[in-house]
Amino acid sequence: MSPVSTAPTRTGKPRSGGFTLVELLVVLVIIGLIGGVLLTGFERVLDIRLRLTSFLDGVEAPVLIGDWFRASVGGLVADTADGPDRFTGRPRLMSGLSLAPLNGAAGVPTRITWEIVFDDQTRRSSLLYRNGGDQPMTIASWPGDSGRLHYCGPDLRCHEIWPPDKRAA
DSSP states (O other): OOOOOOSBOTTSSBOOOOOOHHHHHHHHHHHHHHHHHHHHHHHHHHHHHHHHHHHHHHHHHHHHHHHHHHHHHHTEEOOOTTOTTOOEEETTEEEEEESSOTTSOTTSOEEEEEEEEEETTTTEEEEEEEETTSOOEEEEEEESSOOOOOEEOTTSOEESSBSOOGGGO
């Protein structure tokens, strides 16, 4: 800003202070340059976000499904030896009591069931999850009749069914 001159003009009044036209143009150019840099930066961030989102769309689902499965199975607790919710497993179905149900109150023992079902019409297998007597939820599906569950004991030997047949051991 130019120094304010208080010297009287021809009319006898002191000149009022303010920006000159050149100073105003310099400020406008600087604001324009800053705006251009910011817009370029925002455009770059948006481009990265869009590319990352399209990548994560394909990655999130399998990770989320794996986390759901691990959480509910990791929350399994024992029922009494002859209890109705004692953990059992077959090649395509497992059920037991879990403290971490997918759509129930966490910390409350809830009967959960994971099941692999093949649909002859669509020729697809589906992983179904169910809390107690609720309707099953389809968690994942894939083409073909494939998928099995295996149950490994503390001795790290895996079995097709659980509890394993004591006579076969």
